[in-house]
Amino acid sequence: MEAEAKDQLVSIEKPALAAPPDWQPVIIGILCNWCSYAGSDLTGTSRIQYPPNIRIIRVPCSSRVDPWFLIKSLQASADGVLVSGCHPGDCHYISGNYYARRRFLVIKRLLNFVGYHENRVQFSWVSAAEGPKFAQVVAKVTEDIKKLGPLHLYKKENF
Amino acid sequence: MDYTKQIQEIAANLFAEGKIDVFVGYRTTGWDNNQVPVLIADPADVPKLVFNDKSVFNLVNYLKREHTRNKRVGIVVKGCDSRSLNLLLTESQVKREKLYVVGICCEGVTDEEGNKMQNCTECIVPNAVVSDVLLGTPTGSETVTGSYRLNSDVEVLHQKPLAERAAWFNEVFEGCIRCNACRHSCPLCYCEKCCIDQETATLYHGANTPSSAFHALMTWSMHLAGRCVDCRNCEKACPSHLPLHLLHKQNEAVIYENFQEHLAGVIEGDRGAFYKYSLKDPDDFIM
């Protein structure tokens, strides 16, 4: 796994900050309404615990996710982003997730190309019945981001 | 490669027969041997037209609405230029019947130092793919299967470790002054309310900071993914000489290697990678 040099990736005005001991990552979760959001709801009603670092945004379909959402999140306060949709073939709008799948690959590779670690932006297919899977996905993403530390690259200039 | 005489003749005839309102071509600057675009409305100016290996700018940029709205246009296009024209036609931005297209079988153009431009040395679609008249002898392959090559600069960057790439791109984006010359020179950026123009930016960072530059350039390259024809108008326009082709070529490489699509604008009516999907698209990066 490629290592991110935390000391080198700086926001323009302040030098790189090491993660303070009580640092908690901020993860933006963009979930499609029909499968992933419902799946996350099932996780909750099943009383399955998952890390609370994720902030969920509901969209009608994974295809609604413009690459801009990911770029903007990473520029603002997110340390990582998770995008989740229906399994291929199960999209409520028939083919939305097929289009989304293409976009996701390109934006993921582009972000890695310009210097983000590949684990900063992650994707999953979680159906409405996959409560436990959602918890596992969030746990994995949170763990990955915790290992990478706070994101400083290209952040909005600190106020 | 010199088609000056032929183009002057064609333009003169078009004006004489009343077929066009404006002819978009190249003229010399008057102070060096480089060329700049010229939009000729007066037949008396036709002798200004030239065409040779210094005719670099992608003139399809002037088919955008604000430049030649409602006019009948004669235009000179090279291989890459014609691909962007194809895309504009496919995306319903220009009417074919309003155009007279002079296609060139291009042998490559040179930059200010006289060296062949990088996209020309790696070009695989040199002949105009749409034209009313084609000048020159068709060479090279117009289908792209099997002959696509990864851009050499992108390849070099792929070999570098992540931290080095990050540091390098950080430096690059710092040089951006948010002048928007890139998006105004791009023939495919025809949105009148562009999301990265700060004037119309409500969603996007309006201030000229390095972080906003990153934001804008990344978004812009994603909006061009699957549509960029590598004409290098953007890079030549950039006053900070940023290597913008890196972002576009990276996207092109991912699209070409993973989705079985033609290059942008080669096939008439083909809208580009993001307008289609395949059941076999790669899925292994998704949990």
Next chain:
Amino acid sequence: MSFSTFVTDKAGLQQFYASIVEKHETYAPVEKFGNFDFVRVTSLSECDPASPIERTRSIKPLFFPRSAKIMKYVATSAGTEVSETDEDPYAGMRVILGAKHCDARGLQVLDKVYNWDYIDTDYQKRRRNTVIVSARCDKAAAHCFCTSLDYNVENLDAMDVLVVNGPDGKIYLKARTEKGENLLKSDVARHATSVADEASAPALKQQYEAFASSFRLKMNYTEVNGKLSNIFDSPEFEKVSDHCVGCNTCAFVCPTCHCFKISDEKLKDTGVRYKSYDSCNNGYFTLMAGGHNPRPAKYRRWRQRALHKFVYYKERFGDNLCVGCGKCTVACPVNISIFEVANQVASTAM
């Protein structure tokens, strides 16, 4: 008040520059991707004060930054607190090396508008605290026409220290202001010898004459200014601007363009108000709330640009807004030359 003149040679000049870099906060041209931008330097080897003019950016961003924070706010339960931003990073005592003449002149022109209906205290402070060391070019670049305009390049006092390459490898350092005098006295005496004005005048004149005769572009300024004042409705404006792409580049690289926009950026409960560059060439520059845009067409914006540069500013402030540096032409994606625009339109006047 008379100011000192010193003479030295190439080595002495380098030592003078090096001692400035050592003792003062110094900004000098540093190369990046083929352009020279004025950034902070800590050693002389990082920069090139003699950078070629056609690839050197303006010093304007050191006085009017590309984006500057002007205000901060925090939203609290008690209301919104507005506060000053942190210390202005451009307000310290500093020296600029290698500024071009036209750039320094551009600041003199800008001083007028920044001291007009609103006194821009940030700008004033930056001007007061900066000493400009400028080398007069030995020859003009392809798009220069500073000598055609209405100021005397030979005796330009816009810079604090003037550096001129004389004959026989001699280099003259001339203080033009009190700030320049102080800088010279404190830093150069070890590397140069003082010389009387009368003794140095012939060499300076000779250099100026060689420089003035190297211009490709010469304009009859009074005539052009006179004609452009009466030519608002000329259809020639459409012709000269037809291949403009409508970006912001010319205004951003110009040493005298001063339009700006205000934008607010927020993050949760805090926010910052930024002032950044804007350009009248942009299609939406004059777009108003309600949707009306008095300059929707390209040629109107180009007309406004040409007339602002050559007519309006002079009418109001007595100075031509264009300083003839040619940076806009070099930076323009299609190399539109404001010199050509002004002349071409003026030539159609009756």
